[in-house]
Amino acid sequence: MQHKIFNIQNAHQFSEVALAVFQHQFKHNKVYRSFCDLLFIHPSEVSKVEEIPFLPIQFFKSRKVLSSLDEIQETFTSSGTTGSSVSKHLVTDINLYKQSYLRGFAHFYGDITEYTVLALLPNYLERNGSSxxxxxxxxxxxxxxxxxxxxxDNIQELARKLVALDKRGQKTLLIGVSFALLDLIALRKFNLKNTTVMETGG
Incomplete structure (x- = not known):
């Protein structure tokens, strides 16, 4: 299954793998199985990706959503708001989790060792459990x-670093939440030719 997921080449293969993952989750994920049962949906009746039901985020706040009996290696939590419950992403294979985003990065951006990675993530850095x-x-x-x-909060230093790296022709990846990036561009105007900006939301 993992090999197929990381080697999808076209839309047809994606559909095949997505349906196989749906069947796996239906069989091994008790929470998801119960949800599908309530909707009277069975894999034998699902032939298109569009027909696969998505588990509402509320379940990740109130249930242990797992498709493996292996030990939980990492627990990621949503940021949430004051007084509200947070959703939890329970990871039983952290190496698979890493492989997912590292291969995704390599596919779209290339070799990570070619980049200087600068991260502007206030609020996220100040709490535990951020994926x-x-x-x-x-x-x-x-x-x-x-x-x-x-x-x-040291965006002045970040601004100087971005300009210096760009002048050297260094490929740079700036990862930031939207409000922090807006604060950065309010500080000064940039004309960066070697920088990729990745906005993460928030």
């Missing part, structure tokens, strides 16, 4: 670049 911080920290480490790193 975004986990992934970005791993990308920073994998870049093997001493100039890669996180920025919290």
């Amino acid at each position: 975004l911080v986990f992934m970005v920290a791993d990308l920073i480490e994998k870049s093997k670049n001493t100039e890669s790193g996180f920025y919290l």
Whole structure:
């Protein structure tokens, strides 16, 4: 299954794998199976990706959503709002999780070691359980670049770093939440030719 997921070449293969994943989740994920049963949906009646039911986010706040009996290696939580419950993403294979985003990055952006990775993620850095911080920290480490790193509130320093790297022709990846990126461009105008900006939402 994992090999097929990471080697999809066209829309037809995607549909085949998506349906196979749906069948796997129906069989091994008790919460998802119960949800499908309530909707009177069975894999034998699902032949298109569009027919696969999606589990509402509320279930990730109130149930353990798992399709494996293996030990939970990592628990990621949503940011949530004050006083509200958070959704939890329980990961039983952290290496598979890493493989997913690292291969996705390589497919769309190329070799991570060619980049300086700069991360502007205030709020996310200040709490535990952020999958975004986990992934970005791993990308920073994998870049093997001493100039890669996180920025919290020091956007003046980040602005200077971006300009300096661009002048050197260094490929740079700036990962940031929308409100922080807006603060950055309000600080000064940029004309960066070697920088890719990845907006993460938030």
